[in-house]
Amino acid sequence: MIVGQGRSNGQFTPCDLCPLRQRRGLRAFTADELAFVKEFKTDELRVDAGASFLREGTRSEYLYTVLHGWAFRYKMLDDGRRQILNYALPADMLGLQGALMREMEHSVEALTPLTLCVFPRAKLWDLYSRFPSLAFDITWLAAREEQLIDEHLLSIGRRTSLERTAFLLLHLFARAEESGLVKDNAIQFPFTQQHLADTLGMSLVHTNKTLKRLMLSRAVRWKDRVFEVVDRAALAEIAGEDVAPRAPRPFI
């Protein structure tokens, strides 16, 4: 099966051996739920970094859960201006909007090589009628996505460029931490400064200068794609607030 720019994975990770299940902070499935999800997942997809596998204006036949890698949701204006809306990490769901509404109103691009679990939208109704608990989880995930964008909107609308930059880095770091990607307060960051600029709603040059200013504070280091939080309290101070740890979350 070929979907978008991705290709079906040689491997297929069975849901009962799902590596994400090991993670703390994820709600456990009952045996029935697990059996259903195993059948709900019809494929596994690999997408190259840089490829958009969901596109604004199209309707997707599939829902995805990130199994491995980073992706980002974005929208573009006609003249090429791009706004990155949010990032997706392992256990995050993508494409729900496209499954529910007429068509996608944003696109999604792989930031790193991506592995996705593929669920056909045709079976979504089955899920809702047979597993209200899973339906609840999906709604939960949609509500959480909304929360993240709300926070982002507050940042872009009302925080200064320095606060905003500090907050974004802290936010991304905290989410990476949840995903177990952080070791010794450091992490391999897949972003270019252009990604950050398009997320922060600032120009590339100004992002670069703001980042430099932030580095001067010695709260963080970012060199050669490795990002390190040296002094989290100081970073939170600059951002204006820390990112609260999250309660356990569902995933499908």
Place this chain on the structure above:
Amino acid sequence: MIVGQGRSNGQFTPCDLCPLRQRRGLRAFTADELAFVKEFKTDELRVDAGASFLREGTRSEYLYTVLHGWAFRYKMLDDGRRQILNYALPADMLGLQGALMREMEHSVEALTPLTLCVFPRAKLWDLYSRFPSLAFDITWLAAREEQLIDEHLLSIGRRTSLERTAFLLLHLFARAEESGLVKDNAIQFPFTQQHLADTLGMSLVHTNKTLKRLMLSRAVRWKDRVFEVVDRAALAEIAGEDVAPRAPRPFI
């Protein structure tokens, strides 16, 4: 029953006589669904303009649907900077996040005198297990809310102040139109310029000047609280794109 700053309504509109049901563009209920929703709605609430009936940091025991009036969702920073996230009109649902997650991460304020249908979160599980179709609708509403914020984020992050202002006015006008509040391309607009500024992520002064510039184009008029779209094509031209008409939507 007293909730927040509101008070229980003397009247209680029964769901089978719901005035919103008359509106085109809303999905019809089956008899079973209607019977359930009638029982799901336990109260009707009136809130004064200016009162926040849902607050960041609290957990709400209720879900609401707007029956009459305007409200807005917002977040604030410690020092008082405010970002308005989105507006709610009749048939929009509020408080879902608070019902699903630990606590609200935004507040909601009545922009005009508001009438709300009140649903206890305790019965939400009932809805999910007995009426998958309604569960689906709730997820749909959550996904649509996300879409609106995505668009808003694109605006604030990447549109110029003039485009952004034009787009917001067009967006609000289009939604008011869907709600049947527009007559002769004109409508009673409940916003102050401060509301618009806090929505657009701009200062009050700059909002005022941008608005003035927009009026100069003669595409819109806004005087004494009455907003009128004189030349929609011209307004859409300034905004960069028109707001597409929406497909029929569910509501509860």
Place this chain on the structure above:
DNA sequence: CGGGTTCTTGACTAGTTTCAAGCAAAGTGG
């Protein structure tokens, strides 16, 4: 070892906020 992408920097320009002040309309209370 090229050639492309990403990062960095300075100089200049445009956009936005802040400050300050005045005005108009609406609401309040003696």
Place this chain on the structure above:
DNA sequence: CCACTTTGCTTGAAACTAGTCAAGAACCCG
């Protein structure tokens, strides 16, 4: 019924923030 207060709107000037342009350095990949 009329001062008086409050709220919202408007405007100009000055200060600051952010964007654009341009060019060179650093890095990465085949």
